[in-house]
Amino acid sequence: MNWLLVVAGAVVGAPLRYLTDRAVQARHDSVFPWGTFVVNAAACLVLGVLTGAASVGAASSWLVLLVGPGLCGALSTYSTFSYETLRLVERGWTFLAAANVLASVLVALGAVHLGAELARQLFA
Numbered sequence: 001m002n003w004l005l006v007v008a009g010a011v012v013g014a015p016l017r018y019l020t021d022r023a024v025q026a027r028h029d030s031v032f033p034w035g036t037f038v039v040n041a042a043a044c045l046v047l048g049v050l051t052g053a054a055s056v057g058a059a060s061s062w063l064v065l066l067v068g069p070g071l072c073g074a075l076s077t078y079s080t081f082s083y084e085t086l087r088l089v090e091r092g093w094t095f096l097a098a099a100n101v102l103a104s105v106l107v108a109l110g111a112v113h114l115g116a117e118l119a120r121q122l123f124a
Contacts, residue, residue: 005065006066008070009072013074017075020035031096037107041104045115049115050064051115055120056119
């Protein structure tokens, strides 16, 4: 029955990804994929908080399944990140494509670390 928790999280995460992506991108008149960048960073931050909370025993196994692979798995979208980066290269925006890759990786790692440390400090 663990798969139901993952599905329940994904039912929230997928529409949240789409709506957030569209709302953010609508506010930027840019070819840079800000919407995807924001949802991936947010998912990494939430996953970091969840991981930090779980590491100190403050998150149950059902919550980890619901929020981790469920919500965050559906909220983050690295397939879209790859596609949008490829499209930037194809359109001649090589610098923006490289910036997207570098910034996405650095922000994702930073968000996970920040979230985990925040949770450890709050729940320890």
